[in-house]
Amino acid sequence: MQWPHKLVRAATFACLFVLLVVLSTAALMVATEAGEGAGGHWSGERIAVLLVLTLTFSVVACWTVARAYARHVNAPLRMAEDLAAMTAHSGLRLSDPATEELRALAQAANHLLAARDALESDVAERVREARASLEQERSRLAALMADLSQSVVVCNLDGRVLLYNQRAKQALSPGADGSNAELLGLGRSIYRVFDRALIEHALERLQPVAGDEARGDGRQGIGSAQFVTATRAGRLLRAHMSPVLGGDGQPGALVGDLSVTGFVLVLEDVTQTNERHARRDELIQSLIEGGRGPLGSLRAAAEMLSDFSDMAPRQRDRFLGVIRDEAGALSTQFEKAAAAFSNDLRERWLLEEILGVELLAVAARRIGEQRRGEHRPLAVKTENVDDSLWLRVDSFGLLQALRYLALRLQDEYEVRDVRLSLQRHGHLAQLDLYWVGTFMNNEAAMSWLQDPMSIDGESSPLSVVDVIERCNGEIWFQRERVSHRAFFRTMLPAGEAPKDLPRAIIPAADGERPEFYDFDIFRWSAGSHELDDRPLAELSYTVFDTETTGLQPSAGDEIIQIGATRIVNRRLLRHECFDQLIDPRRPLSQQSVKVHGITRDLLAGQPVITVVLPTFHAFCADTVMVGHNAAFDMRFLQLKERQSGVRFDHPVLDTLLLSAVLHPNQSTHRLEAIAERLGVSVFGRHTALGDAMVTGEVFLKMLPLLAEMGITTLRQAREASERTYHARLKY
């Protein structure tokens, strides 16, 4: 109800009340007079006086009510409104109200406001301090990492790179030929650099380690794992993997009681060290093994000559001949060993110490995994396992070999369950994969050992024998007639427990903050590859632009420049760029030169499109491509698919269409116009990279605006774009 109405009603009630009082007084007077004088007389004068009195009272009453209303109802309401405004903005105070009571109230409220303002500025100050210290911490980390002689890469469990240093980038760059397809980048997958199975194998081997009591540190931790692998450029890297432990509430894989949310890889280039070792090994090996035969013959012949001095001269000549021959052969052998330094014999670098029990447990799990297709998982048991036995093996290869043999038994001989055992034999370890009943002949077994391994479509160039030889072991197939058992038996040199196990990573105690690991990116999950339903804000983008010889791709116009940058976690990465000129192998039109300023001279000696596109394709991997009028650029890329051998089938978003979604009533959606509308400053336009940068900035500004329209996923953005596209086509 409106305030004036209330006022009217209050006044009316007041008047009626006064009227009632006057009338009852009049009635009382009439009754008294009637009692005093018989018959009674009405006096007109008295009535007139009464009426005047009534009216006067009414007016006075109304005025009083109105005054009271203004002072006691309206003023507090006004104050309430003022207060509401003041709670939203700091620094404002209530002015002095008219009445004593309200003044007291205003004073109290002003006190509260002042206290609130103080608190606010205090909080702001703390936030500033915290931010500054975080910034300092980060720059310290950056300085530290830049200084390290080792490469460091930090990834989350999906293998997305969260952090890396310059050395890592150098170590993992594909080659010195200048065609730098950046393999390593924030948010990119480490599996583009390392074999996924290799990393997963190392992750599996991160084991809980009890805290060191001697160090007074009883907390549980997780040990680290090591592996050696080759990069695409042919370098050998030894990788040391440590887990990143998650705080509460962060989902991760459980190892023991601890939650692992990612891992740190420290990489060391061991190419040279290993080459040196391998060469020395080979020399020794060739001298020992190659020398045995000739020495054997020499010794036997010499012993014959001395033991049987009565032999016939012809016989004696034969033995002397043997001695001359073999001594000559041995000399040649020696020369060859000394000369043949570079021929690599055995890749010892792959070998690492691993506890036998651990290896068997992983093998059993691997073999018993559910397979694709209708295969039932194979039942695997481990029996007779010597748990003190360490092996020195290429555990990745060995596991692959065991799994391959077991699954082939299942596929070809319908073996339902297999067993694994590991026993010590002097200084050898005997690893058996065996089964009962099903007959298998020697020839089949032999060929299995020598065939390149292949399981469920994944194949390896190595055979089981290759792997076992790498481990300096022997493998053979054997049957026990009595027990109806058949087995693949592997003899391996037993290893020793490594003495200098790297220190386990211990989780931070309560209240202690784990250093550096608080990046939001850890919460990412790339588990789902259905990008469509992923929030736009969470996706990685490649923002790109091209310059071309002309505007008609189908008429033979070619790309002469590609520029691109990436958006990860809503941040434009200005330093992870792709910027490449391309020789179009055709003349440039004068018109186009006016637009981009790229002349014939600049393009001489640049790579051709079929060389550049695979590199660019690698740069775009796992991202959504964003361009302004992207359809134009995509058309150029797609026309080259057959020649370059790469398909650009990434999801694509177009800032032109998105602009039309956001501002359907604007007449122009040129990049400059959009940039101006969204407050993005434009510089360096009409170079592909410059335009890509502007497009990226524009796209970032669009994301919150799209969200306001309820467009938050890739699917929604694409559908909205499609609708405007069709709408635009109608014009």
Add this chain to the structure above:
Amino acid sequence: MSKKILIADDEQNIVISIEFLLRREGFEVLVAGNGEEALAIVRAERPDLVLLDVMMPKMNGFDVCQALRADPELSATRILMLTAKGRDTEVSKGLGLGADGYMTKPFSTKELLAEVRKLLET
């Protein structure tokens, strides 16, 4: 009757000495230059002992050993493996496949003779 011994080795120079030695000791000696030949001679001649070199053309010593042990009729044939590699794993493979003894080159001819006698007595 003198015992029959087959020497299976492609290294002519060691065969000369072993053959000479064993003949002097009164054994009947047969020689095979590769694995397949060795297997054929064992089947035809039934020697009491085979001196089997691991590294041989056509069929290596392990394969010959396995083939011999797979044939129940030849179970009485003793097998002494000779190797020029001498890795422990290789030795245990030979024994695992059914060889009765193992010698690594260069061996002393006296030890060889002792080993041969031991295997033929049992």
